[in-house]
Amino acid sequence: MTAFTSLSRAMLLGWFRDKSALFFSILFPLMFLVLFGGIFSDMGTSKMAVVQVGKVPLLEQAAAGLGDVLEIQKSDDPAAAREKVKEGDVVAAISQQGDTLHVSYSAADQVRSGTVQGVLRQVVSQANAVGVPQRFTMTAQQVEDDSLKAIQYVTPGLLSWAVAMGAAFGAAATLVTWREKRILRRLRLAPVSLGSVVGARVGVSVAIALIQTAIFLGVASLPYFGLRLSAYWWMSIPLIIAGTLTFMAIGLVAGGLAKSAEAASGIANLIVLPMAFLSGSFIPLDASPGWLQTLSNVFPLKHLNQALLDVMVRGQGPLSVLPELGIVLAFGLVISLIAMKVFRWDSV
């Protein structure tokens, strides 16, 4: 074994055996995922609201039978109705042009829009059965929406927070305990290059971040949560790696400044947690005031969030997030330079 692999092994083993590290980097974020993704997405009435745009004779005929499944609102403004769908106030907007029933739904809530479509298909086929020859047809169309809901939104945000926290805490705690326990000095007295020590730590942090990602996406994709990843979700891997590097650097700064492991995790927390809130990891920034949205640009986590959201659920192409990737790495570079300034081999 080379110095690099044996140091990586030592660090990984140390991490796996550290119950609190496992809890905070895996279970704790998953608890948030359950909270935000599971509970919040189940909120709402059991009756599904749809909006009827203009006159829809087909729906009116069947309205009596649909009463306990659908709550039918009425509107004459197609644009306003679409907006309601986008915002998730109603599951679908239904209009009728001639013999065609037109249904607009949101991808944010696939389960319920699917149910509504199913119900309406039934209405159409029943009507067809009554009036021969076949008169009515139905088309369904997805509303491309900007404001994603629940699990779709929550997963990338919580994932970037979990990765940021894991990387920052891992780096800070390792640096401080290794300095306190004089492992750093011991390593200086062994014929290993600084590169393999740093490389091992970076490798381990990246590995941990990818493990977090795998577990996170695995859990969120369970039918209960129902995350649907877009085609380019794999682009999240380079983004996660870049984020890990940047937050490791933040952890190294915290570790360089702190005198004890407790202080280091305190400092790391003080940096990462408010940043997570202000970067929209927990709550979408779309609804927040303009100044906050502007302010959020100074946080690397915001750009990471944004990019993960784009490639994981918004279905944007891999190239579209290159600017964000660059920004995150640039933050990492600057913070690494600061980390080098505050680095100390020894506690005295």
Add this chain to the structure above:
Amino acid sequence: MGSTIIVNDLRKHYGQVRAVDGVSFSVEQGEFFGILGPNGAGKTTTLEIVEGLREADSGTVEVLGMRPWPRNSKLLTRIGVQLQATSFFERLTAREQIRTFASLYGVAPKKADEMLAQVGLEDKADTPAERLSGGQGQRLSIACALVHDPDIVFLDEPSAALDPQARRNLWDLLRQINDNGRTVVLTTHYMDEAESLCDRVAIMDDGRILELGAPAALVRGLEAVTRISLETGTLSVESAAEIAGPGASVDDDGVSVTIGTDDPARVLTALAERNLLTGIQVRGATLEDVFLNLTGREYRA
């Protein structure tokens, strides 16, 4: 047989504090060399400069013909260092610790396991390092320092905070290491440790070496008094003073009558003639007396 370590006029200042203030010494190959002194004497700083952890302000250090500063990988493979605190990776077992250190030097795991057995820790191989006792932890850290078979071993206060039994065990281990032909350099603030282990010892205080030589030679060179004690009542203070002659001291603390003399042979002969040797105690000077003599103050570790 040449000098493996040559230190010449080493100086290191921290602000106004002269931690090391003109230290020179050399260590022969295969020697057990001790640096003795109270806390803050500059022992550890001296050792760290020799190991290459710190840069000296001035002076030269040569270890195995090489300069330890700046960091010299070729030298690092030939020295083994045990640090003051036991430096272990968190949450690894004893075996994993030593194997990790072994691989840093390109040493096979099998050799690491052998070393673990050599320090008597094979039955603790699967115990996390944090749960080893003080003595076991020190033995493991010494094993980690020896795993790549270095020519010189540096030990910084190896027996600090150990109970007497664990200290004795450790001393046996250290003698073994030295008997295998390795040069051992150790710092300690225990006089008895230096006396018992070291071929030569440098007594340090305030960043300077006060005296350097074999412990026995240092003590002999003192011309210090020898203390002879008898049980109170076996000999009256008056007759004790008469035996001791002029220039000697006699003291009775209610338990023992103690005669301090620089001519123990004459006093002992006189006591033998009176058949008073039963239960007698004779104590010569120790390194503590050497320290007292050199600094004019009592030794406090």
